[in-house]
Amino acid sequence: MKVKKGDNVLITAGKDKGRTGKIIKALPKELKILVEGINLKKKHVRPKREGEKGQVVEIPAAMDMSNVKLICPKCGKATRVGYATEKDIKNRICKKCKQII
Numbered sequence: 001m002k003v004k005k006g007d008n009v010l011i012t013a014g015k016d017k018g019r020t021g022k023i024i025k026a027l028p029k030e031l032k033i034l035v036e037g038i039n040l041k042k043k044h045v046r047p048k049r050e051g052e053k054g055q056v057v058e059i060p061a062a063m064d065m066s067n068v069k070l071i072c073p074k075c076g077k078a079t080r081v082g083y084a085t086e087k088d089i090k091n092r093i094c095k096k097c098k099q100i101i
């Protein structure tokens with residue numbers, strides 16, 4: 001997983017290309033992510049009680065994590081992710097500023 005929950009990402013493909021958002025859920029098995037406010041799909045919600053109206057809500061749909069780039073929290077640039085191992089701990093590093101992120 002190059003990206004994980006809580007990361008800010010730049011969308012690089014699809015209808016939301018160029019927008020940014022925060023990952024609210026990562027699905028490692030499917031290599032998919034859900035990004036806040038991105039790739040919204042309309043969903044009809046059934047009324048829970050009698051007398052209530054059903055409504056349409058927009059919720060983020062899963063998208064391929066290959067369609068996003070991580071925004072480095074240190075330098076603020078959209079970057080690729082590298083790894084550096086130090087004392088048996090694998091750290092993610094920003095390819096632009098080389099800091100651990």
Ligand SMILES: [Zn+2]
Nearest residue numbers: 072075094097
């Ligand atoms: Zn950086």
